[in-house]
Amino acid sequence: MVGAYLAHRRQRHAGPMRYRYWRINISAQVNPGAQAILNEIQMRSTVGGADLTAPGGGSMWAYSNSNGSDPHRVVDNDVAGLAWFGPTSPRNPAILGYDFGSPVAIVEIGLYLSPSSGTNANSPNSFTLEYSSNGANWTVSKSWASTGGLSPGTWRYFS
Numbered sequence: 802m803v804g805a806y807l808a809h810r811r812q813r814h815a816g817p818m819r820y821r822y823w824r825i826n827i828s829a830q831v832n833p834g835a836q837a838i839l840n841e842i843q844m845r846s847t848v849g850g851a852d853l854t855a856p857g858g859g860s861m862w863a864y865s866n867s868n869g870s871d872p873h874r875v876v877d878n879d880v881a882g883l884a885w886f887g888p889t890s891p892r893n894p895a896i897l898g899y900d901f902g903s904p905v906a907i908v909e910i911g912l913y914l915s916p917s918s919g920t921n922a923n924s925p926n927s928f929t930l931e932y933s934s935n936g937a938n939w940t941v942s943k944s945w946a947s948t949g950g951l952s953p954g955t956w957r958y959f960s
Contacts (some may be wrong), residue, residue, distance in 0.1 A: 867888060
């Protein structure tokens, strides 16, 4: 137990936290009655850096989504393509996760909603970025509340 605590403490002071599993946990859309919709997400290890969610680079999953809505749609680098639709009932939580295969640091996320897929009402308004070393136990890294959502057709970044 002491060894694990010291390892965590060293990691915490060595720079950004590096974990294998990261997820976006959407707790509210701009319109609370609307279904969460996203076309693309990006996860970056530095602000303005490269997107680490490249197609084929890891494994995308959704804890909750509409029947038949493939979570891999949000990491296919096709902003005009098919969207991911969150759950219909209840609307939240809507959770999108990514298994990087090995530990990475995530300090910025980007979210995109295509005008052909949804409106600002469907975009995340309150959400958290969470990490896990085992994919089962999650810790909040950052949280955003009452963001005003997304302007369809424009990337929005959070760090």
